[in-house]
Amino acid sequence: MHAHFMSGSLSRRGRPALALAVALVMASASGCAGTPAALANIRYDLGPAQPAASSGTGPALKVLDVSAPDALNTDRFVYRLAYSDAQRIAVYRDSKWTAPPAQLLTQRLRGALSGRGAVLAGDDGVRAPVLKVELSEFEQVFDGRSESHAAVTARATLTQEGKVLGQRTFVSRAPASTPDAAGGAQALATASDALVSQLVAWLGVQAYAAAQ
Known part of the structure; x- marks a missing residue:
């Protein structure tokens, strides 16, 4: 008891x-x-753009909106596990872009080109060369569980009155500092800026650029 x-x-x-x-x-x-x-629902963009080197006095250029396949024409953050299943793409569940990558790249490109001369929209009535950019790759690629890099690829076509003045494919890569969305976003911003710089330099040596 x-x-x-x-x-x-x-x-x-x-x-x-x-x-x-x-x-x-x-x-x-x-x-x-x-x-x-x-x-959840973290949003990334490409960060602050570098200021234009100078106020442009070159010839006007029509810069069309960057186009992209359906997989990239969305705000989803795409990555690829190259070390285990390189043919399959995946998306982060809780991390997205503030806008589809094609839109982010369009803004970046137009901002950079504004330092060379007037940047016009495609529907502008002014007669000027037309730049068309097709984005085919914009993703974080994992080479291993703790190692990844940004991959950006785009093709640029310069035309004037229906005639092709030049065409080139640009490829840009940048290592990610961390194996996550934050590291991937930073690397993709770096790779995007490098690609835009390559494209602007290429436009600078095209025949139309010499016209005033």
């Missing part, structure tokens, strides 16, 4: 402590559950 009484007494005494422990665990679990929600 005495032993039974002591057991029951301890059981009753332990109930408040047990209830407190359960409450703390539930509160902790609630806090942990809120953390992913706070980190």
Whole structure:
């Protein structure tokens, strides 16, 4: 009887402590559950653009919106596990772009070209050479579980009154500092800026650029 009484007494005494422990665990679990929600739907862009080198006085250029295949014509953040399944692309669940990559690249390109001369839209009535850029690759490629790089590829076509003045495919790569969306976004911004710089330099040696 005495032993039974002591057991029951301890059981009753332990109930408040047990209830407190359960409450703390539930509160902790609630806090942990809120953390992913706070980190969900993270949006990335290409960061601040570099200011144009100078105010351009060169010939006007019509820069069409950059086009892209359906897989890239979305705000989804694409990555590829080259080390395990190189033919399959995947997307981050909680990380996206602020706009489709083609739109982000269009803004970057027009901003960079504004330093050379007037940048016009495709539907502008002014007669000027037309630049068309087709984005075919814009993704974070994982070479291993902890190693990845940005891959950006685009083809540029320069035309004037229906005649092709020049065409070239540009490829840009940049290593990611971390194997996640944040590292990939930074690397893709670096690779995009490098590709835009290559494209602007290429336009600078085209025949139309000598016209004033």
